[in-house]
Amino acid sequence: xxxxxxxxxxxxxxxxxxxxxxxxxxxxxxxxxxxxxxxxxxxxxxxxxxxxxxxxxxxxxxxxxxxxxxxxxxxxxxxxxxxxxxxxxxxxxxxxxxxxxxxxxxxxxxxxxxxxxxxxxxxxxxxxxxxxxxxxxxxxxxxxxxxxxxxxxxxxxxxxxxxxxxxxxxxxxxxxxxxxxxxxxxxxxxxxxxxxxxxxxxxxxxxxx
Numbered sequence: 001x002x003x004x005x006x007x008x009x010x011x012x013x014x015x016x017x018x019x020x021x022x023x024x025x026x027x028x029x030x031x032x033x034x035x036x037x038x039x040x041x042x043x044x045x046x047x048x049x050x051x052x053x054x055x056x057x058x059x060x061x062x063x064x065x066x067x068x069x070x071x072x073x074x075x076x077x078x079x080x081x082x083x084x085x086x087x088x089x090x091x092x093x094x095x096x097x098x099x100x101x102x103x104x105x106x107x108x109x110x111x112x113x114x115x116x117x118x119x120x121x122x123x124x125x126x127x128x129x130x131x132x133x134x135x136x137x138x139x140x141x142x143x144x145x146x147x148x149x150x151x152x153x154x155x156x157x158x159x160x161x162x163x164x165x166x167x168x169x170x171x172x173x174x175x176x177x178x179x180x181x182x183x184x185x186x187x188x189x190x191x192x193x194x195x196x197x198x199x200x201x202x203x204x205x206x207x208x209x
Contacts, residue, residue, distance in 0.1 A: 006102065008077040009124040011055035018080050021056050028198045033150060034059045037119060038066060040191060040204055041148040045069025047114035050140065052103040052133060053121030057085030057096065064094040073113075074098040075106060103133035108140045116141060118149045120202075123171045127179065134183035134207075141209035147185060149176060153193065153201040173203045180207040 011021055025031065043049055043063060047070050051059050054074030064072055074096060076082050082100050089096040101107050103121070116137040122130050137147050154171035173190045180188045185207035192204040 006077070008102070010078045011053075011076075011081055015078070015080065018056070018078075018084065021084075024198075025058060028196060030199070031058065031062060033194070033196070033199070033202060034062050034119060036192065036194070037117065037148055037150045037204065038063055040206060041115050041117060041146070043067050043070050043115055047071070048112065049073065049115040049117060050075060050106065050108065050113050051117040051119070052106070052137070053118060053124065054085060054098065055081045055121075057081075057088050057098060059117060059119050060085070060096050061088055061092060061094060064089070064092070064096055072096045073108070075101045075103065077102050104129065104136050106136045106140050110139055111142050113140045114142060114145050116145070116147045118147070118151070120151055122149060122151045122176060122179075123154070127175060130176065130179040131182045134180050134185060138184050138209050143209060145209045147180065147207045147209075149205045150202055151176065151205075152199075153203040155201070173205060176203075176205055177207075180205070185209060 011018060045067055049063065049070055050073040052075050054060055054076050057074050060072050060074050074085055079100060082098050085098045099107055125133060152171065153173060177188045187208040189206050190203060191206050195201045
């Protein structure tokens with residue numbers, strides 16, 4: 001566990017809003033986006049998967065139901081989100097390890113993970129922090145292991161006067177890809193995109209260690 005008072009942005013942007021996560025996910029049908037991410041990740045029984053910035057753990061809960069033979073680990077710096085994710089896993093009878101830690105300080109050995117997942121987390125980080133997180137992903141991945149990301153797409157588009165959230169300004173697929181490449185990941189690919197009410201536009205990217 002990372003013992004530190006470093007600042008971070010929680011899952012819903014503000015700590016007091018965590019209780020809104022589940023209703024928000026239901027209204028926006030966020031599980032469908034999570035499902036698309038897992039389709040792309042192609043996790044198999046026996047593989048080890050870590051999600052960085054797992055929040056309340058919904059991606060890992062869905063993956064645990066899909067692939068019961070996988071080893072699942074969630075990482076998040078928010079103690080409240082970690083507690084919530086642990087409770088969810090226990091209620092569902094899922095064996096998921098949820099750890100309090102940061103994406104750039106993973107409590108995992110080198111070459112120990114087959115997949116690193118990230119869902120709507122990278123836009124919470126500054127560009128240098130994104131690169132640091134991707135560098136850690138590369139460190140813990142086995143050779144040929146993969147990173148799979150879904151995140152908000154802040155690319156300006158016709159008719160938009162401003163971004164709905166200031167952190168999305170400049171948060172483009174190109175910038176995410178640059179962070180992956182700078183971290184030493186290869187075969188960086190933008191492999192899908194979509195748009196949903198409330199959530200807005202989102203993009204999928206993948207890379208290989």
